[in-house]
Amino acid sequence: MRSITMLIIHCSAVRPDQESSAAQIDTWHRRQGWKLGIGYHYVIRRDGEIEPGRPEWLSGAHCKNHNAHSIGICYEGGLNIRGQPEDTRTEAQKVSMRRLLEDLHRRYPRAIIIGHHDLNPLKDCPCIKDVVHEYADLQPK
Numbered sequence: 001m002r003s004i005t006m007l008i009i010h011c012s013a014v015r016p017d018q019e020s021s022a023a024q025i026d027t028w029h030r031r032q033g034w035k036l037g038i039g040y041h042y043v044i045r046r047d048g049e050i051e052p053g054r055p056e057w058l059s060g061a062h063c064k065n066h067n068a069h070s071i072g073i074c075y076e077g078g079l080n081i082r083g084q085p086e087d088t089r090t091e092a093q094k095v096s097m098r099r100l101l102e103d104l105h106r107r108y109p110r111a112i113i114i115g116h117h118d119l120n121p122l123k124d125c126p127c128i129k130d131v132v133h134e135y136a137d138l139q140p141k
Contacts, residue, residue: 009075
């Protein structure tokens, strides 16, 4: 059984006129040569639907050097219409993300909630200003 110490938030880096379902991301990752497909465990669509990706028992492929002990959560979006990084989460995504994180926090109470860019400052992902602060009430005590 994996020991989960991080819940890592990502964005799919698509503009508002583009889609990125779990199935589409799986296709993109397989085209990049990832034999196990989608690297995220969950994808949150713009309408708030939470789609499963990799099973939680399987290490993800979403954050170099941190996959073995983390769950990867990706929201659809992250770029504005001009293709620039921006927090484009809809209200439905925010509600679903909080609901998912609350569930994961109950199951993995020692896991910190962090953005991809907090572990790799060269990344804009997830384009959320301060993930740690936004979910401060769900961080381990």
